[in-house]
Amino acid sequence: MTSKNWTIPNMLSIVRLFFLVPILLHLAAGHRTAAVLWMLGGALTDSLDGLIARRFNQCSDLGRILDPLMDKITVVTVVIYMIISPGYFFPLWYAVFMILRELMLLLGGLWVMHRRSRVPESNRAGKNSAFANGLTVILFVLNWQPYAWIALIGALILTFISTAGYIRNCLSTLSAETEKKAGI
Numbered sequence: 001m002t003s004k005n006w007t008i009p010n011m012l013s014i015v016r017l018f019f020l021v022p023i024l025l026h027l028a029a030g031h032r033t034a035a036v037l038w039m040l041g042g043a044l045t046d047s048l049d050g051l052i053a054r055r056f057n058q059c060s061d062l063g064r065i066l067d068p069l070m071d072k073i074t075v076v077t078v079v080i081y082m083i084i085s086p087g088y089f090f091p092l093w094y095a096v097f098m099i100l101r102e103l104m105l106l107l108g109g110l111w112v113m114h115r116r117s118r119v120p121e122s123n124r125a126g127k128n129s130a131f132a133n134g135l136t137v138i139l140f141v142l143n144w145q146p147y148a149w150i151a152l153i154g155a156l157i158l159t160f161i162s163t164a165g166y167i168r169n170c171l172s173t174l175s176a177e178t179e180k181k182a183g184i
Contacts, residue, residue, distance in 0.1 A: 007058040009049035013066040016042045020077055027081055027088070027141070036138050042074060043134065061119040068122055071130050072102050078137055090140050094152060098133065101163055108170045116173060123169075125162035132158045 019042040026035035049067060053059045079095045082088035112120045122130075132155035139148035 005060055005062040007053070007060060007063065008056075009053035009058050010060065010063050010066055012045045012049040012052070013063065013070050016045050016070040017073065019045075020074060023074075023078060024081060027078070027085070030087055032142055036141055039074075039078070039134070039138055039141075046071060064119040064121055068126075068130070071134070075130075075133055075137055076102065078141070082140060088141065089143070090137070091152070094156070097156075098159075101159060105163070105166055108166060112170060112173050120169065123162065123165055125158065125165045129155065129158040129162040
C-alpha cells in the first residue's frame with residue numbers, strides 16, 4: 001500500500017469499522033439510543049472522510065473502495081443482528097434484497113475494474129440510497145413506527161433508482177468496449 005493510500009479520509013473509513021463493536025454491544029444490551037449514537041458517530045466520520053478527501057485533494061482508489069464498503073459492512077451487520085436477535089425486528093425480505101443488491105454491485109464493480117482498470121465511483125443516487133438505508137436501519141433500531149416503514153419504502157425506491165443507474169453505467173462500459181473492438 002502506497003503512502004497516497006494512508007490518507008486521513010481512508011483512516012477515517014477504517015476507523016468506522018471499529019464503531020461496530022460498541023454498536024453491537026449496545027444492541028445486545030438493549031441500549032437502542034446508545035447504539036444509534038454510535039451509528040451517528042460512524043455517519044459523522046463518513047461525512048468527514050468525504051469532505052476531507054475532496055477539500056484536501058486526498059481522493060484515492062482505495063478510498064473509493066473503502067468508503068462504501070465500510071458503509072455496507074456496518075449496515076448489513078446491524079441488519080443481520082436485528083434479524084437474529086429476538087429483541088429487534090427488521091424485515092427479512094428487505095435484508096435479503098439489500099444483501100443481494102450489494103453482491104450484484106460488488107461483482108459489477110469488480111468487472112468494471114477488471115475491464116477498465118479503474119475503480120468505479122459512487123453516484124449521487126447511490127449515496128442517497130445509502131443514506132436512506134442507514135436512516136431506515138436507525139428507525140428500526142429505535143422501533144419508531146410507522147416512520148421506519150415509511151423510510152423503508154423511500155429507501156426501496158431510492159435503491160431501485162440507484163441500482164438502475166449502476167446497471168446503466170455497467171452496460172455503457174460494455175457497449176463502449178464492444179464499439180472499441182468493432183472499430184466504431
